[in-house]
Amino acid sequence: MTYSTLTLPQFPHYRIFASLYKNVKNHRQIRDGIRSGSISADFDFAFLNAANVLSLEQIYSALFRCFVDKANGKMKANTIHTELISDMSTVKNIMEALTKFGIPSKGDTVDLVVLKVLYSGDEDDSGDGNSFSPDALKKISGQLDSAIENDGAGGCCLTDTELESTADLHKIRKNYKLSDLFSEDRDRLNRLLIGTIQLKGL
C-alpha cells in the first residue's frame, strides 16, 4: 500500500491521492461494478489505463485543465473524476473517453493509475466529504488494496520511472490520434500530449 499525494501550485486547496496498480486481474469486475452502479457510492475514483500515461507531467496537466474548467463552470461531466478521465483523452464523447482512457475491457492483466481528488482544510466545497487528512489517505489506500486484485502487490508510488514501464507508445499514438506526428522521443511526445490536453475542446 504505497501512494503519492499530488498538489498543484495554483490550486493549493486540492490534494490528489495517486497510486499505480500493476498487473490488475479483476479490472473487468471493477469496470462492470462501476458501470452497473453495484459498487458502493464511496468507491469514487478516476481509474486510468496506465498504457496511455507517459508522464506525471501529463497527469498534472490534465488535473490543471480539470480544475480550471471547474473554476470557470465549464465542466462537461457530472463528477470531477469522470471529468479528469475525459480531460486526459482527446475525444469529446465522455463514454468514448471512458472506454479508451478508463479501465480497459480487454487483457488478462492491466496497469491502472488511480486518482482521487481531495479537498484540504476548510475549503471543502465538494459536499461529498472528500476532505484531505493523513487518515483519509490511509483509508483510501486500504479500500483500493482490498478491491483491486494484483497478487497482493498493492499500489505503488506514481513516478515517471514507474510510468516508463507501464506506458504503451503504440496505444498512445493511436488514442491521441498522433499518426504522423508521433515521435519515439519521449520528451517530444510528452509535449505533444500536454499541448493536446490543454487545447482539447477549445
Added chain:
Amino acid sequence: MRDQIVDDLQLRIPTVPLRLISQGAEALIFMTNQHPYLPAGVNPCDVDNPGKYIIKYRPPKPYRHPKLDKRITATRTSSEAKLLHKLYQLGVKAPKLIAIDAPNGLIWMEFLGYQLPDMRYSSLKNWLWLLERESDRDHPVALADNVKDCCNGIGRSIGVLHLHGIVHGDLTTSNIVLTDEATLKPSLIDFGLSSYSGLPEDRAVDLYVLERALKSTHPVYAEKYWEWILDGYHDVHEEDGKRGRKKYSETISRFKEVRMRGRKRTMIG
C-alpha cells in the same frame, strides 16, 4: 488603470508571483518562477529555462459588452495557444505552450532568451544594437558570420511559417529573440496577431513590416541584414521544391508591389 489590472490578476492567481515585463495594446506579459501545475522541484521536460515562465494575460476590455468581451478574449487566447502548439508540431522554434485558461485570457508559455553582456534581454534588436556599438571600420562585428547565420535562420523560420500558410502579423526586431548564447538560434515570439492565410499579399506585408522595422532600428546595416534574411527565406522555399518556388516568386513579386505602395492598400473606389 494598469495597476488595477495587475491587482485583479494577482487576486485571481494569488499563489503565483507576477512580474510585469511588457505591455501591449491587447495583452500584458508577466514573468513568473511558478509553474502553473508542477510543484517546485518537478521540472517540465523539453523546456528552455525551467523555473522561468511567461504568462500572457488579455484583460477584460471595459468598453466592450461583457458577454461579447468574454467570447472575444476566449477565442483570441485559444487561437494563439493553438498556434503555439501547431508551431511545435511543425518544429518551428517558438515558445512552447504550457497551460491555458481561455475564458480568463491566460496563456502560460516557455520563456525564451537570455541576458546579453550589457544586461539587456536577448531580443534581436538589443543584440544588434550591442554589436553595432562595438563595430568600427576595422572590426565590423555587426557584419560577422554569426550575424549572417542568425539572419539566415530568421529568414528560414519565417519561410517555414509562410510555407505552412501562417503569417506572423507583427514581425519586428523585438519579436525575434536569440534563444541560446552559444548557438544564437533565433526564435519568433508574440503570435498574438498571427493568422492563417494563403494570400501572397499577407505574406508580403509580413516581410515588408520586418524590412521597415529593420530599417528604422538598424539604419546603418539594415540592408545587409535584410539580404541575409531573404537568403534564408529563399533557401527554405527552394528546398520545398516546385510548390515552394512558386510560392516564393508570388510572395516576392507581391512584396515589391507592397514596397512601392506601403502596407495599406489604396482606398480608391
